[in-house]
Amino acid sequence: METTITLKPNELNEHVLEMLRNLIKTKGFNNISINLSTKKASASLRKEAPKQVKARIDKAIAEIESGSANLISFTGQEFEAFAKAVSKQ
Numbered sequence: 001m002e003t004t005i006t007l008k009p010n011e012l013n014e015h016v017l018e019m020l021r022n023l024i025k026t027k028g029f030n031n032i033s034i035n036l037s038t039k040k041a042s043a044s045l046r047k048e049a050p051k052q053v054k055a056r057i058d059k060a061i062a063e064i065e066s067g068s069a070n071l072i073s074f075t076g077q078e079f080e081a082f083a084k085a086v087s088k089q
Helices: 014-027 050-066 076-088
Strands: none
Touching: 014 050, 014 076
């Protein structure tokens, strides 16, 4: 199972990291990939309100849970290290 979740840098917070941790633990993902880009987000992403961001993330989670999505990949240990580093910023 795979999925892609796209976020703006300011949307990566403890709540999002906790949702990802839960997905990793409950769905047994073995790998996670993070793609960072200097390209600007599409206009639709730049104008999203917080509720729209949450709805987009919830939709991605539902796709993961239903098995109909593509997935990002890196190991659980690598994710924990990444989440810890991001949380300190």
